[in-house]
Each structure stands twice: as C-alpha cells, then as structure tokens.
Amino acid sequence: MLPIFVSVHSIVSWDFAVTPSVEGWHSTVFAPYFVVGAVHSGVSAVVTMMAMMRWLWGWDNYIRPEHFDALAGLLIVVACAWLGFTFSELIFGVYSLEAPERALREMQMFEWPWNLLFIIFFLTGFAIPVPLWFFKRVRNNIAMMFWTSILVNVGMWLERFLIVVPGLARKQPFVFTWDNYTPSAIEIYLLFWSICWVSLLMLLFARFFPLVPLFEAKESQAFTTEIKVGRANVPAVLREHE
C-alpha cells in the first residue's frame, strides 16, 4: 500500500506541478509536499473516525485513550514535516524573485480575503493542534483529539484551496483579465455532497466489514504479560519459540 500511496499522491501533485503557466504551481517540491500533506490530513481523519466510532457504537473497550495518544505522537512528527514542506514551497516560489510569483504570494498572504484564509490555514493546520498535542492530558482526551483533528482537516482543505484558486485567479499576465473568485451555490453543494458521500461509504464499509478485528484484540490480551528485568516489572508480549 505504501508504494501505491506515495506514487499516487506524487502523480496527483504533478497535475499541478507540470503546469508552467500557473504561478505557484510549477514547483519541484509538490510531490513530497502532497504526500506528507495527505499523511497529515489522513491520519487526522483516522482520529476523527475513531472518536466517532467509539461514540456511535460504544467501543470504549476497543478504542482506548492510549490509541489516541500514539496517533497524536505520530501526528506531531508528520505535522512538523508538513510545516517544513510548506515553508519550502513558499521559499522555492519566491527565491527566484520573479514578479508574477511574488505578486501571487503577496496576494495569498496580504490581500483580503486570502490573508484571512492563510492565517486560518496556518492556525488550524499547525499552530493550534500541534502545541496542544505536546500535552499528555490533551492526547488522552478523546474530545480534544476529535476537535483538533477536525481543525487539521479544515486547515488541509484550506491549503489546497489556497493552492488552486489564487494561482488560477492570477494565471494570465494581463491584469484586465483578473477577477476574484466567489463560490457558487452549486460548488458549495458539491463540497457538502462530497463530505456526505465519504460518510456514506464509510458507514457502508462499517456495515459489511469488521472494523475492529476481535481476534487480534483477544490475541494481544492473551499474550500480554509482565516480565521481571532486574527489580522492574516490564509489560511485554509473550511469544513461544520452538
């Protein structure tokens, strides 16, 4: 799955990166940037789904705070990598000091309403959730993990919005062709439809396939033991060796 995941997200990023005519898209960093961004938003979506399943179906014994603790640790690493790539994408763009690229970045960060979206994107994608995840109390709190994962997904959606729309709004070199984008009712409906579609598919999957493999849960419970190392009792998993 990992080769598929890395290759597919790299190829998808090249839908943008191979376009020389759109400012902000023609960058070599897009492949790893999109891969890490997908991991960031994907793992956050997993946290969201886990919290919802625990709440919906009462799986308190199977989805436990230590699972969220472990995922939050992973998310900290991935979010830091994502921040590095976000910074790289900005720096690569403005390094050449080309006028169209600089104009686009200035628009993204300093012009209304893009500056507000940019601030929200940074706050929700990194600045709010990641420092919270450094605290064990937050990592073991299911409600906090749920809401921080929602924030991350909002931030990642805004990241893609800020990649696609400002670049296309300033695509042509003639200033008189520029216009500001406003989403139509149909586009908002399509966004809402896509969220409902993903939710439906998840629920259908949950209906027909087991989400928690009980035999694995029972196996880990059966093999869990403690071994004495010096004067300490260390939790371990027992394995029989022939």
Add this chain to the structure above:
Amino acid sequence: MANKSILGLYENPESGADAMDAIKEAGFPLGDFDVLTGTPYPEGAFGEYVPQHRLFRFPLFGALLGLTIALLFTAATQLAYPVVSGGKPILSIFAMIIIMYELTMLSAVIATVVGIIFESRLPNFKMGAYDERITEGYIGVVISCDEDRQAEAEQVLRQTGAMEVKVA
C-alpha cells in the same frame, strides 16, 4: 433433492480436524464440506481443500482495463478538441501519463477489492447452518449434501465427537 446444510460443533481444532478427515474418508466430495471458525487459522490446519489463489489476476486485469480506458479517454478528448498550443503535438503522451497512471491504479485497486470479496465467496446469500458459539471460539464443520446423505453426514459428525449437530 433439496440441498441440506449440516453443521457439527467442536470444542477444539484437533477434533475439528479429525472430523474433516472422517468426512473425507466417508466419500463426501472435497468442495461439499468446509470448516467455520471465528478466528483465522493457518491454511491446511484442518486438512481442508486449499485451492490455488487467483487473486493476482484481478489487479492485473483491472490495471490493463484502467490503462486502456485512460488512453482512450485522453486521446479521444484531445482529438475531439484539437487545440494547437505553441506548436506542440495534439496527442502528447507525456501529458497523458498522469491520467493514465491514475486510472490504472484506481482500476487495479478497485479490482483487487472486488477480487478479495469474490475470493472470499461473498456475498453469501445461501447462508447454511451456523451457530453463534463459532464466533466465541468453537469450531464448526459444515457439510452440504442431498437429503439422501443427510443421515450419513449427521452420523459422521456425531461419531467424531460433535457437541451438537444442526441442520438447515
């Protein structure tokens, strides 16, 4: 003759494996009996018939189908609206590669999922005899046979130590 499903419930894998051997010796065809467990066991643990897996054919077929569809899709759209941009060719393979790769992987993955469902013999509309104790760890040995062999099947299961025999 109506097809009957006869289930024998066993406490442990050893007695389940003994039952499978006895059913084979009784002359029931290999595809007519199977073992039901709540947890995965290694293949061949009960001496069951393990057919050759054909799962690899599904992603291969899906990938070829996806590649073909993508090639036709991109070529047809470029030929239908031949926009000359900067003297570049109408059919540009490099521009088509991204869509071709995406549809190849998408079709391969979807075909793999369909193949897994198919190889798992799902959906199973004709659910035979079942006991909920199988989910809790007991072993079920189920025989599908005609009515005239039903008594023989029940006898084989009882002789090999079945806790309970059910017929559906």
